[in-house]
Amino acid sequence: MTLHDSQLGRETGAAEALWLSALGLANFRNYERLSLALDRRPVVLTGPNGAGKTNLLEAVSFLSPGRGLRRARLADVARRGGDGSWAVTATLGGAGDDVAIGTGIALGPEGPEATRQLRLNRTPAESTQALLEHLRVVWLTPAMDGLFTGPASDRRRFLDRLVLAVDPRHGERVNAFERAMRGRNRLLADHTADRSWLTAIEAQMAEHGVAVAAARRECVALLAGAIAETQPDGPFPAARLALEGTLETALDGAPASGVEDRYRGALATGRGADRAAGRTLDGPHLSDLAVVHAPKAMEAASCSTGEQKALLIGIVLAHARLVARLSGRTPIVLLDEVAAHLDPERRAALFAILVGLGCQAWMTGTEPAPFTALGDAAQHFAVPEDL
Amino acid sequence: MSRAVAGPEIERLIQLLSKLPGLGPRSARRAALHLIQKKDQLLVPLTQAMEVAVDRVVVCSRCGNVDTSDPCTICSDQRRDPHMLVVVEDVADLWALERAGVLNARYHVLGGTLSPLDGVGPDDLSIDALVERVSADAVTEVILAVNATVEGQTTAHFITDRLAGLPVKVSRLAHGVPVGGELDYLDEGTLSAAIRSRTPF
Ligand SMILES: Nc1ncnc2c1ncn2[C@@H]1O[C@H](COP(=O)(O)OP(=O)(O)OP(=O)(O)O)[C@@H](O)[C@H]1O
Ligand SMILES: [Mg+2]
Numbered sequence: 227m228t229l230h231d232s233q234l235g236r237e238t239g240a241a242e243a244l245w246l247s248a249l250g251l252a253n254f255r256n257y258e259r260l261s262l263a264l265d266r267r268p269v270v271l272t273g274p275n276g277a278g279k280t281n282l283l284e285a286v287s288f289l290s291p292g293r294g295l296r297r298a299r300l301a302d303v304a305r306r307g308g309d310g311s312w313a314v315t316a317t318l319g320g321a322g323d324d325v326a327i328g329t330g331i332a333l334g335p336e337g338p339e340a341t342r343q344l345r346l347n348r349t350p351a352e353s354t355q356a357l358l359e360h361l362r363v364v365w366l367t368p369a370m371d372g373l374f375t376g377p378a379s380d381r382r383r384f385l386d387r388l389v390l391a392v393d394p395r396h397g398e399r400v401n402a403f404e405r406a407m408r409g410r411n412r413l414l415a416d417h418t419a420d421r422s423w424l425t426a427i428e429a430q431m432a433e434h435g436v437a438v439a440a441a442r443r444e445c446v447a448l449l450a451g452a453i454a455e456t457q458p459d460g461p462f463p464a465a466r467l468a469l470e471g472t473l474e475t476a477l478d479g480a481p482a483s484g485v486e487d488r489y490r491g492a493l494a495t496g497r498g499a500d501r502a503a504g505r506t507l508d509g510p511h512l513s514d515l516a517v518v519h520a521p522k523a524m525e526a527a528s529c530s531t532g533e534q535k536a537l538l539i540g541i542v543l544a545h546a547r548l549v550a551r552l553s554g555r556t557p558i559v560l561l562d563e564v565a566a567h568l569d570p571e572r573r574a575a576l577f578a579i580l581v582g583l584g585c586q587a588w589m590t591g592t593e594p595a596p597f598t599a600l601g602d603a604a605q606h607f608a609v610p611e612d613l
Numbered sequence: 614m615s616r617a618v619a620g621p622e623i624e625r626l627i628q629l630l631s632k633l634p635g636l637g638p639r640s641a642r643r644a645a646l647h648l649i650q651k652k653d654q655l656l657v658p659l660t661q662a663m664e665v666a667v668d669r670v671v672v673c674s675r676c677g678n679v680d681t682s683d684p685c686t687i688c689s690d691q692r693r694d695p696h697m698l699v700v701v702e703d704v705a706d707l708w709a710l711e712r713a714g715v716l717n718a719r720y721h722v723l724g725g726t727l728s729p730l731d732g733v734g735p736d737d738l739s740i741d742a743l744v745e746r747v748s749a750d751a752v753t754e755v756i757l758a759v760n761a762t763v764e765g766q767t768t769a770h771f772i773t774d775r776l777a778g779l780p781v782k783v784s785r786l787a788h789g790v791p792v793g794g795e796l797d798y799l800d801e802g803t804l805s806a807a808i809r810s811r812t813p814f
Contacts, residue, residue, distance in 0.1 A: 335638045405730070405763045412729040420735055423727060426770035430763050 241550035244361055245586035246286065246558065247319035252330075253308040255281035260613055265605060266319060268580055268587040272594045273609030279590040282609070283365070283560045285314045286588060288329055288342075290363040291354040291390075291397060295560060300331055300342055310338035318361060321555045325360050358394035362549050365560035366542045374526035374534050378514040385469075385515045389445040391549045391557065396441050403434035407506050410493075414501040424497065431509070432490040436482050438510045439473035446515070448552075452544040461575035462540030463533070464520040471513025517541070536572065539564065543579055556585035566591035574599060623649070675746070677722030677739055679704055687711075687719060694718050696753040700743065700772065702726055702760060710758060718756070721746065726764035727771055735771065744775050757785040 245266040251257040256278045271279045280296075284303075287295035294303070304312045313330035328345040331338050344351040346360070364387075373380055389396045410427045413419040446467050458464040469475075476485045492508055493500075500506050517526040519537055526537055542559070549557045559580065565573050573596060580587040581603055589604075591597065597606065607613060617624055623645060631641035648656045672678070673685035680686055687693065697718035701707045707720045723738045735741075747755060757772060759765035773783050 402763050406767070409729040409763070409767070416729070422774045423735060423767075423771055426727070426767045426774065427729070427763075429770050430767050433766075434763070 241554055241556050241584070242321035243584050244321040244555040244558075245319045246289075246316050247324075248315075248317040249282075249286065250313075250315035251282075251285055252311075252313040252315075253305040254285050254312045254314060254330075255303060255305060257281065257285075258305060258308070262607075262613060264319075264586075266586060268585075268589065268600065268604040270594075270597045270600065270604045270606045271588065271590045271609050272592065272597065272606070273611075274592060277609040278613075279609050280367075280562050283367075283562050283588055283590065286316075286558060286560055287363055287365055288314050289316055289327060289361060289558070290357055292387075295365045295367050295562070296369070300340075301338065304331065304338065309333055322360055327357070327360070329354065329357075355394065355397065358390075361555065362391045362553055362557040363560065364388075364391055364542060364546055364549060364557050365562070366538060366564055367560075367562040370538065371531075371535065373538060374517060374529070378512070381515040381517075382511075382513055385442060385446075385513075388449065388545055389441050391545070392445055392448065392552050393441050396438070399434050399437045399441065403431060403438050403510065406430040406434060407509065407511060411500070411505060414497060415504070417501075425494065428490050428493040431493060431506075432486045435489060435510045436473055436477075436486045439471060439477055439485075439513070440482055442469055442471075442510075442513070443474055443477055448548055449541070449545060452548045452551075453540065455547075456540070456544065459521045461572045462536050462543065463522070465526070465537050465541050466518040466520045467541075468516040468518070469513060470516050471510055472508055473510050474513055535567065539576065543576075543583075546583060546585060550583065550585065556583060559583075559585050559587040561587060561589045563590055565589050566593065566596050577603070676707075676720045677704070677724060678707055678720060692717070695750060697756070698743075698747065698750075698752050698754070699756045699758050701758050702765065702768075706758065706760075716756075723759075723768065726759065726762070726768040728764045738768070740772060740775060743772065744779075747776060747779055747781055752781055754782045754784070757783065759785070761786075 243266055246264050247266075248264060249260075249262045251260040254260075271282060273279055284294050284296055284298070288303075293300070301310065304310050311331050311333040313328060315326070315328045318325040318327070326345075326347050328348075329342060332343055333339070342354055344354045344356060346356060370380075370384070373384060386396065386400055406427055410424065410431060413424055413427065446469050450467055453464050453467075456462070456464060473485060473489060476488065480488075489509070493506075496506075496508060517537065518524065519526055519529050519533060522529070522533075526534055529537065542561075546557050546559050565576060568576060577600055589597070594606065594608070597604065600606075619627075626648075627638070627641050627645045630636055630644050631638045633641070636644060648659065666681075669681040670679055671681065671683045673680055673683050673688055675684050675688045678685045678687060682689070694717055697716075698721050699707075699710065699716055699718050700721045700723060701710065702723055702725060704722055707722060710716060710720075721739070721743050723740065723743070725733050725738055727733060727735065727738070746752065755772075755776060757769040759769050769785050776783055
């Protein structure tokens with residue numbers, strides 16, 4: 227059974243546990259070869275700076291479509307000094323029912339290939355999109371610390387990843403919209419463009435753009451619901467989420483078909499301005515996710531560093547719960563350098579939530595001490611000695 | 614660099630075979646060896662068949678299909694409905710639809726899709742010829758069997774616009790063709806479902 231089949235009627239049912247029962251690496255970052263046997267418990271990786279902890283999390287993040295948690299170029303992932311190919315293999319336990327996954331860059335006759343391959347149970351899959359039928363991976367890394375104060379594009383990407391984990395078709399929609407938009411930008415730059423060609427391509431932008439906006443709205447509404455179930459002033463403060471974007475806002479008051487017509491009209495009248503600007507000045511590629519610290523009624527960007535981190539953790543945990551509920555399976559949660567930076571009380575709260583979710587959470591830190599409270603509830607590895 | 618195991622004539626054969634879809638360098642090597650070992654049963658007749666193909670293959674001046682006659686077998690088939698035209702991106706799609714065998718119509722091969730990013734515009738496709746054909750042959754129904762990609766759907770929209778003034782019903786494939794789906798890769802069952810449930814554009 228795939229996730230698509232199990233999405234309905236799962237709103238309240240308990241999710242089936244899913245975990246990685248084995249992880250293998252070949253020529254991945256600093257690992258020439260590695261094979262790790264795992265059980266369903268959370269995974270704790272501790273070791274000195276540069277030991278290879280984040281690299282392991284990055285490897286797991288390639289079990290979802292896209293460029294992984296570092297958003298790296300695929301060529302940079304290959305081990306320096308290797309032949310340019312790399313591979314991550316994993317076996318799923320629990321609800322994954324012994325699915326064997328292999329992904330990476332193969333070595334072709336002319337050197338490393340350009341696209342990431344995926345094999346499911348030793349059979350090639352058409353695209354890495356197929357991974358979402360088996361498991362979902364969500365993550366939080368130190369690189370996301372500046373999310374609330376950084377550019378809107380980072381929050382938009384964060385949001386679209388959240389949507390993708392609850393709605394696997396979202397990636398296709400975003401790609402289709404962007405492809406149509408790039409085509410239109412090119413046509414406008416050419417000046418000679420046929421008007422009915424522009425009209426045709428704008429119809430595609432409107433269709434996919436409104437679908438993108440609608441999916442984001444739905445995800446944000448669901449996520450807000452999941453956040454509302456938690457204690458608002460608990461260890462991880464409740465976040466109030468708002469989508470800022472012309473299409474997302476327009477969908478508040480009008481049916482999708484009406485918004486689509488209006489956006490198509492706006493694109494047609496905006497051709498001159500867009501041509502002059504060299505880009506499209508209106509659309510879902512400019513939307514933003516506004517986050518407010520609910521108990522303090524303070525916009526996230528004005529919160530303290532620690533408060534921002536706690537807000538972000540709260541969002542990621544609520545999202546993990548939502549993904550479990552909608553997909554019927556617990557997601558793999560990657561938390562790079564999260565636990566060690568929390569005060570003991572929040573850390574204990576985090577562990578309790580993760581154990582309660584029943585998901586295989588992967589956590590890193592330089593010291594084992596902060597994780598001793600987990601005891602046998604987790605599997606501990608010293609990196610690199612225990613690998 | 615690996616050493617050559619055979620003379621340049623054989624290496625050339627391997628190199629050409631490896632350019633065929635579905636054949637990588639390794640399988641091309643196997644295929645070449647197989648051809649050479651079965652020289653009389655396979656290599657000679659294949660060479661002859663290819664020579665004939667080189668001599669006879671033409672692009673149909675009506676629909677853009679490839680065949681050994683112009684008009685092609687499909688265009689000259691009198692049992693086909695002359696008033697129904699199925700518009701496809703390329704010959705591979707035409708052949709895929711013929712394999713599914715659900716249509717008793719004639720085709721029109723566009724030769725690609727509108728794609729600003731690839732520099733393909735209306736003049737690079739046989740869209741004018743399509744419009745001409747529709748009026749000249751009194752076509753009453755056009756089915757746009759283009760792929761469910763951004764480019765395919767943009768092209769479908771563009772063609773619908775160009776046909777707007779003519780007394781013709783325009784529909785497109787609906788169900789079963791996934792977004793980003795390529796017709797050539799769909800199984801026959803999905804294709805016939807898509808054709809049965811075509812919708813007005
Ligand atoms: N492509 C590569 N080939 C070989 N080594 C690499 C490659 N990319 C990164 N490395 C190395 O891998 C090592 C481990 O990196 P990683 O980020 O996993 O460390 P870490 O254990 O998370 O450390 P920290 O505690 O500082 O975050 C680093 O020394 C880095 O230089
Ligand atoms: Mg690290």
